Amino acid sequence: MSTPEPAPVCYRHPDRPTWIRCTRCDRPICPECMNSAPVGFQCPECVSAGQSAVREPRTVFGGRLTSSSTVTITLIGICVAIFVVQFLVGVNAVASDWGMWPAAVAVNDEWYRLLTSVFLHG
Incomplete structure (x- = not known):
């Protein structure tokens, strides 16, 4: 009989074993590092990388939104x-x-x- 594989550790907290992985980069993450995503969980670095790529909102016809009326x-x-x-x-x-x-x-x-x-x- 073989020995069970040890649990991977969080890439940010090496003292915490975890079986959860980031859905974008596939790195192991602990509950403290988990960020809810539409599908699964993401690590803090993938979340910050995804937030920088957020597009500027536009109107129906493609114009910029203004704060003045x-x-x-x-x-x-x-x-x-x-x-x-x-x-x-x-x-x-x-x-x-x-x-x-x-x-x-x-x-x-x-x-x-x-x-x-x-x-x-x-």
Whole structure:
């Protein structure tokens, strides 16, 4: 009968026997060195190597993500300003001047109404 093979030791802690291996580099790792991965465990060096290769997030069309929301804040500001004007002047006056009246757009060549009608709240 042969002698059983001794347990491998952790590559970072030679005094700790272990049967767990890193799924990327196949080195033996102890419970203190184990990092959970989607499949199995990884050693600290493989985890740090994997984190450096993380890609920068992008939008659906490939643009960079920004932390500022200038366009959104501007549109909200325009909506609030026109709401205040409607409240002060009267809804009917503002709606008739800036609203989406198809006849005014076509006959009078007032194409700005296609944009300004979006911001009305009356």
